[in-house]
Amino acid sequence: NAGVMQNPRHLVRRRGQEARLRCSPMKGHSHVYWYRQLPEEGLKFMVYLQKENIIDESGMPKERFSAEFPKEGPSILRIQQVVRGDSAAYFCASSPFLGGEAEAFFGQGTRLTVV
Amino acid sequence: DAKTTQPTSMDCAEGRAANLPCNHSTISGNEYVYWYRQIHSQGPQYIIHGLKNNETNEMASLIITEDRKSSTLILPHATLRDTAVYYCIVRVLSDSGNTPLVFGKGTRLSVIA
Numbered sequence: 712n713a714g715v716m717q718n719p720r721h722l723v724r725r726r727g728q729e730a731r732l733r734c735s736p737m738k739g740h741s742h743v744y745w746y747r748q749l750p751e752e753g754l755k756f757m758v759y760l761q762k763e764n765i766i767d768e769s770g771m772p773k774e775r776f777s778a779e780f781p782k783e784g785p786s787i788l789r790i791q792q793v794v795r796g797d798s799a800a801y802f803c804a805s806s807p808f809l810g811g812e813a814e815a816f817f818g819q820g821t822r823l824t825v826v
Numbered sequence: 827d828a829k830t831t832q833p834t835s836m837d838c839a840e841g842r843a844a845n846l847p848c849n850h851s852t853i854s855g856n857e858y859v860y861w862y863r864q865i866h867s868q869g870p871q872y873i874i875h876g877l878k879n880n881e882t883n884e885m886a887s888l889i890i891t892e893d894r895k896s897s898t899l900i901l902p903h904a905t906l907r908d909t910a911v912y913y914c915i916v917r918v919l920s921d922s923g924n925t926p927l928v929f930g931k932g933t934r935l936s937v938i939a
Contacts, residue, residue, distance in 0.1 A: 754870065755929070818869050822867075
């Protein structure tokens with residue numbers, strides 16, 4: 712059973728471009744969480760999605776950031792018009808179902824560098 | 827904000843048990859205690875979780891006090907590869923929804939040869 716897959720592992724974007732980060736959850740997992748980790752800081756929750764639904768987006772910046780988890784395909788975190796401050800590691804995690812003692816498994820992250 | 831308090835850093839000799847404390851004095855009845863670790867810049871790795879009983883798995887043991895206000899993660903025989911930042915997290919699990927993991931600053935464990 713493959714783990715949580717994130718791609719690309721490294722992404723370089725110029726200021727003003729768009730960044731698309733993909734997360735394929737573990738097989739059978741229908742819940743995805745996105746986190747951001749700035750250099751030398753802890754992980755900050757961004758958004759929690761179920762297939763075709765956003766459950767909690769309280770950690771998402773109000774502008775330029777969006778996330779989706781379609782019925783088919785990976786979850787996508789989209790950052791429009793990137794700025795230098797968006798440079799960070801972005802991690803996603805997946806868990807199998809709503810409720811219950813389900814641990815979340817993390818991917819290896821996408822390291823975004825804005826130049 | 828994280829609802830747990832952990833020491834900033836700890837050292838442990840290789841081969842010895844590492845005991846990492848966590849204070850969660852405001853924990854509520856439906857909150858579980860979870861432990862994750864992050865080795866260098868990798869994705870966080872699940873270690874163990876529990877509600878009120880002590881738990882043990884192949885990686886670690888989790889000791890939760892009777893009043894549930896604190897807990898200790900025990901790595902029985904620490905190795906150099908256990909050097910990481912360890913996060914103690916409290917989290918609601920329910921049929922109506924699991925709350926996201928809220929990471930604090932964690933404890934930076936250094937295992938020394």
